[in-house]
Amino acid sequence: MAQRLKGLSVAILATDNFEQAELTSPKEALEQAGATVRILSARPGQIRGMKHDEKADSFPVDQSWNDAEPGDYAGVVIPGGVFNSDVIRMExxxxxxxxxxxxxxKxxxxxxxxxxxxxxAGLVDGKQLTSWPSLQDDIRNAGGNWVDEEVVLDxxxxxxxxxxxxxxxxxxxxxxxxxxxKSDTPSAAQAT
Known part of the structure; x- marks a missing residue:
């Protein structure tokens, strides 16, 4: 898997109180595969993770999502965490x-x-997806088809x-x- 994603930049969008493992695990896997990973939030500074219901580590924000250019990224990762997710959806x-x-x-x-x-963001209508089980009504009410599976690609x-x-x-x-x-996104060196 090493360097499979060399030259690609991936954004992780989070606010304070994200579920830490859901940011650190994808970030590490992406970096091991050669991608450049940047944490985007509402404003510069630091954001704090959670380990379930306990405060965890702080992470530097690379850029505000308001200043970032989506075209510079090959994809985006959104970790969970109840507090993070409730706040970010309103941003x-x-x-x-x-x-x-x-x-x-992408x-x-x-x-x-x-x-x-x-x-x-209005992206679930007609899509099949999964989530933490308590979100299934929200997804269905938004027109999505919720399933209880480990990972779903639609x-x-x-x-x-x-x-x-x-x-x-x-x-x-x-x-x-x-x-x-690779030509769909600028190289990691060009990403701002």
Whole structure:
């Protein structure tokens, strides 16, 4: 898998109180595959992760999603965490960023409660996806077909339920990103 994604940049969108494993595991897998990974949030500084219901580590934000250019990225990852997901879904800049990546046909990978952002961005109608089980009514009410599976790929949407699904989620994400043409995105050195 080494260097399979060399030359690609991937965004991770998060706010404070994201589920830490759902950011760190994909980030590590993507970097091991050669991708450049950048954490985007509402504003520069630091964001804090959670390990379930306990505060965890802080991570530097590389750029605001309001200043980032979606075309510079080969795909986007959205970790869960109840508090993170409830806040990020209300952020217009996050919704716009995810919609743009989706409209470009690039992978949009979401785990756990992160699917709330897909609902608020209007991206689940007619799609099959999974999430933390408590979101199934939200997804169905938004026109999606919720299923209880480890990882689901529908078009360019990749969804998983929980941290236990991360190995399958990461594998599916890397496989999807490997199909993105390197010429579709600027090199990591050009990404701002």
């Amino acid at each position: 217009e800049g996050a919704r716009r960023f995810v919609q743009a990546i989706h409209d470009q046909g 992978p949009v990978a979401v785990i756990c409660h992160g699917a709330w952002l897909l609902v608020s 078009g360019n949407l990749i969804t998983s339920r929980k941290p236990d699904d991360l190995p399958a989620f990461n594998e599916k994400l890397i496989a999807a990103l490997a199909t993105v043409e």
